[in-house]
Amino acid sequence: MNTATVLAQSPTPSGVGAQPPHSADFETVFSYIMWVGTVLGIMALCAGGMLIARQRFVGRTEGADKAGMMLFGGLVLAVLPAGLRFVFFGTDSDTAAMPEATETATPTPAPTTTPVAVTRPAAPSEPTDWTPLIWIGGVLGALVIAALAAYLIVRTRHRILDRRTAHTVLVDDFAAAKAVYAQVADAYAAYLADPYAIFTRPLLDDLDQPRTAAFIDAFAAAGALNTDTCPASTERVQAFADASRAALTAWKAADTYARAIGMGVQTEDTKRTVRRIRNALGLALDDTAAAGERATAIATVQRLSDGLMTVPERVYDRAKTAIETATRKQLTS
Known part of the structure; x- marks a missing residue:
């Protein structure tokens, strides 16, 4: 009597270097913690970058060390979760080992029936939960937008204040x-x-x-x-x-x-002539004098000053205007 060949599959036993099993709940909680650390690191990077940009904008360097520490700390927080995940969980260790076939033969010289391979249905895979990633992406996007808005508001405010100050200084100057x-x-x-x-x-x-x-x-x-x-x-x-x-x-x-x-060096004759010119000019500009007297006085000024000193035209014009005004008053009175 012939017996059929029996194919049995058994999982490969854990060998040297095999990853220890972890519970699904622990991995989920650890993943959330790592994502929070990554978000905090990115926030620190954004804050450090904004601080450096603000220091450069106002032209001060007092906060450069603080900004550098924030950038370094943010970089560490952003990269550290990936390293911890690799240390604790490593690469994908859930791959099943290749099955081994064990064959038991009967003393019969040849099988009477063909062995039938039985295929077990694969376990249905659970759908990937994208909710944490969506939440983290939303929070990160909101933080980036808020940081950009704050930067634009501060920059615009500084520009307005600078323009007002510059305009005030310009008006004062x-x-x-x-x-x-x-x-x-x-x-x-x-x-x-x-x-x-x-x-x-x-x-x-x-x-x-x-x-x-x-x-x-x-x-x-x-x-x-x-x-x-x-x-x-x-x-x-x-x-x-x-x-x-x-x-x-x-x-x-x-x-x-x-x-x-002044009039420079003058002789006695020159001084007397200058005094006569001055007196004649005073009479020409005297509103109480008659028009004829004033006209004679201005003619005297022109005659005596010729070749001695220069009397500007504005003086003659003023005297002539005063004489014409006095003449019109006499004609209308």
């Missing part, structure tokens, strides 16, 4: 430059409005005098940059401030020199 320019303009206007200044500072009307010419050029340059409102450009305000200071310096130099020189 422009006001200071305007004050300097007004000081020069008022001093020069006072000289032009005084008809008797030609007897004390005649060189201020002499454009051949280097100091006077330098002042006229500097004052014109500052006036070209003078505006009613504050310019938006820092360079424009700085140029106006420099020009105003240059005009003030040139005015002081020209005015001081003109006062020191």
Whole structure:
């Protein structure tokens, strides 16, 4: 009587270096802990990066060491979980060993039937749970968005404050430059409005005098940059401030020199002639004098000053305007 060949499969016994079994619950809890560590590490990396970016933006380096420690700690927390997982669980150790076939033969010379291989159905695999990964990805994305929003808010706030501060400084600098320019303009206007200044500072009307010419050029340059409102450009305000200071310096130099020189060295005859010119000019500008007397006085000024001193046209124009006004009053009275 022949017997059939019996095929038996048995799992390979654990040998040297085989991984010890772990419970599924322990592995799940350990996986959650490792994911939390990874998230904390990434958060630390983001915080360190933001701190370095902020320090560079404000131009300070006090927190560089702290930021470096945060980056290093975050890197360790982000990488350490993967290493611990490898140490505790290693690679996939659940692969079953290859089955061994044991054959028992009967003394019969040949089998009468063909052996039938019996295939056992494989155990259904459980679906992968992606919930922890989704939660961690969502939290990580929210943290990245929040960090980016905070960085943009802080950066925008600093830019607004910097612009306000820069505008305030710009307005103050422009006001200071305007004050300097007004000081020069008022001093020069006072000289032009005084008809008797030609007897004390005649060189201020002499454009051949280097100091006077330098002042006229500097004052014109500052006036070209003078505006009613504050310019938006820092360079424009700085140029106006420099020009105003240059005009003030040139005015002081020209005015001081003109006062020191005065009418220059004069003889006694020249001094008497100058006194007569001054008296005649006073009569021409006297509002109580008759129009005819004032016209005669201005003619005397022109005659006596010819070849002796230069009387600016503004003085003659002022006297002529006053004479014409007095004449109209006499005609209408």
